[in-house]
Amino acid sequence: MENNNAFEVALSLLLNLDASLFQIVALSLQVSILAVLIAAVLGFPLGAAVALWRFPGRGGLIVVLNALMGLPPVVAGLMVYLLLSRAGPLGDWGLLFTPSAMIVAQVVLVLPILAALSRQKVEELLGEYREQFVSLGMSRLRMMPTLLWDARFALLTILLAGFGRASAEVGAVMMVGGNIEGVTRVMTTSIVLETGKGNLPLALGLGIVLLTLVMLVNAGVYWVGELTRRRTG
Amino acid sequence: MTSMGLAQAAYADDYITLASTTSTENSGLFDAILPEFKEATGIEVRVVAVGTGQAFEIARRGDADSLLVHDTTGEQRFVENGHASERVDVMYNDFVLIGPADDPASISEAQSASEAFGAIASAEAPFTSRGDDSGTHRAELRFWENAGVEPDGDWYRELGSGMGPTLNTAAAMDAYVMSDRASWVAFGNRQNLTLLFEGDEVLFNQYGSLLLSRDKHPHLKHDLAEQWHKWLVSKQGQQAIADFRVDGQQLFFPNAK
Numbered sequence: 001m002e003n004n005n006a007f008e009v010a011l012s013l014l015l016n017l018d019a020s021l022f023q024i025v026a027l028s029l030q031v032s033i034l035a036v037l038i039a040a041v042l043g044f045p046l047g048a049a050v051a052l053w054r055f056p057g058r059g060g061l062i063v064v065l066n067a068l069m070g071l072p073p074v075v076a077g078l079m080v081y082l083l084l085s086r087a088g089p090l091g092d093w094g095l096l097f098t099p100s101a102m103i104v105a106q107v108v109l110v111l112p113i114l115a116a117l118s119r120q121k122v123e124e125l126l127g128e129y130r131e132q133f134v135s136l137g138m139s140r141l142r143m144m145p146t147l148l149w150d151a152r153f154a155l156l157t158i159l160l161a162g163f164g165r166a167s168a169e170v171g172a173v174m175m176v177g178g179n180i181e182g183v184t185r186v187m188t189t190s191i192v193l194e195t196g197k198g199n200l201p202l203a204l205g206l207g208i209v210l211l212t213l214v215m216l217v218n219a220g221v222y223w224v225g226e227l228t229r230r231r232t233g
Numbered sequence: 234m235t236s237m238g239l240a241q242a243a244y245a246d247d248y249i250t251l252a253s254t255t256s257t258e259n260s261g262l263f264d265a266i267l268p269e270f271k272e273a274t275g276i277e278v279r280v281v282a283v284g285t286g287q288a289f290e291i292a293r294r295g296d297a298d299s300l301l302v303h304d305t306t307g308e309q310r311f312v313e314n315g316h317a318s319e320r321v322d323v324m325y326n327d328f329v330l331i332g333p334a335d336d337p338a339s340i341s342e343a344q345s346a347s348e349a350f351g352a353i354a355s356a357e358a359p360f361t362s363r364g365d366d367s368g369t370h371r372a373e374l375r376f377w378e379n380a381g382v383e384p385d386g387d388w389y390r391e392l393g394s395g396m397g398p399t400l401n402t403a404a405a406m407d408a409y410v411m412s413d414r415a416s417w418v419a420f421g422n423r424q425n426l427t428l429l430f431e432g433d434e435v436l437f438n439q440y441g442s443l444l445l446s447r448d449k450h451p452h453l454k455h456d457l458a459e460q461w462h463k464w465l466v467s468k469q470g471q472q473a474i475a476d477f478r479v480d481g482q483q484l485f486f487p488n489a490k
Contacts, residue, residue, distance in 0.1 A: 086295030196397025
């Protein structure tokens with residue numbers, strides 16, 4: 001490596017976006033975005049349901065969801081590894097060391113964040129809307145889409161928190177993806193690999209590229225959010 | 234477009250998954266020899282590079298089609314326990330002792346590996362150990378034992394890390410460290426570290442390829458894996474290993490019988 005400055009390395013990585021780096025970047029985004037979308041489809045209704053219904057063990061479930069926001073990625077990775085391993089219950093699916101396994105692991109990490117934070121937001125809104133709902137005689141099931149829709153800007157921020165968790169973690173994707181070149185290598189596992197080789201400027205350069213990407217995704221979401229907010233008032 | 238390309242690459246069927254060690258991956262050996270194998274057979278090899286202990290575990294659970302590691306005793310036990318049907322010698326590299334350039338324990342003057350390890354212990358010079366039950370860690374423990382030393386005390390730091398992170402830590406602490414030669418030569422963050430002791434035959438580090446059990450894991454791609462296993466010890470495979478150079482230096486020495 002000729003130049004030793006991480007920013008120069010990052011810049012040259014971005015300018016000469018070569019095929020292998022492009023693939024790594026594309027896979028990183030593909031895995032994390034899909035994981036966040038799947039987690040959103042499952043997590044937002046789950047969060048809203050916990051906010052709306054009263055059932056035994058509800059307090060316990062809220063505590064568990066909140067606690068799982070701090071689930072260490074390597075533990076999530078280990079659980080998914082044991083699940084998808086040939087010797088594990090879902091071994092026949094042959095998913096270990098594929099991008100699909102990485103998505104599953106990141107869903108496990110992101111789901112509690114989306115569910116726990118949306119639960120709180122929906123419960124707040126429910127407090128404001130309750131009398132209206134009652135006067136309209138709405139069922140809880142009917143309240144759910146209304147509440148989720150009216151919470152959409154907060155949910156967008158929650159989505160970004162989930163995306164941040166997914167794109168930043170390395171422990172889970174390393175374990176279930178295996179960091180296979182051209183197949184399951186993503187930004188964070190590349191950074192670990194290059195650090196291990198002692199290529200610190202390249203590792204840091206990749207880190208800057210990753211940060212830039214995450215920043216772009218955030219900017220895009222912010223921009224879309226602002227646009228709709230202005231339009232809908 | 235890209236995502237479709239990726240999906241296709243990920244689900245093509247003419248590939249095997251190889252569990253191997255970080256030292257082979259980090260050195261760049263696979264980048265050099267896998268294209269030759271692919272050209273010869275059309276088979277893509279997907280490498281999962283982990284510590285030797287974890288590589289055994291991946292193979293034992295049936296999650297890899299082939300295994301290439303460096304722990305001869307462990308490999309033989311793996312065959313005896315029925316997880317693999319055959320083990321062959323493929324190549325060796327060697328371990329080297331790295332340390333601060335001023336060499337406070339004077340190991341560069343040692344006549345044998347035991348003497349060098351003994352000198353580090355008696356000088357109580359900082360030493361960073363992998364401490365991760367990897368093939369390299371197990372070998373290091375054997376060398377302390379041969380030197381008649383119980384590595385213990387403030388100077389002996391067990392990191393529980395891979396070779397690269399351990400070298401990074403040694404560089405930051407100006408400590409002694411034992412590395413496989415491949416990882417050291419390919420390592421880019423040496424700072425004040427330098428190679429101080431090498432060449433004792435006990436430091437040779439043998440790599441073996443294992444053919445996994447068809448009975449235990451019928452779902453594996455045994456036929457493709459067997460082609461890889463045989464290619465490694467074939468004339469062409471051995472030549473590819475011998476031709477691999479980093480900075481003009483040969484890192485792996487083919488020695489299939």
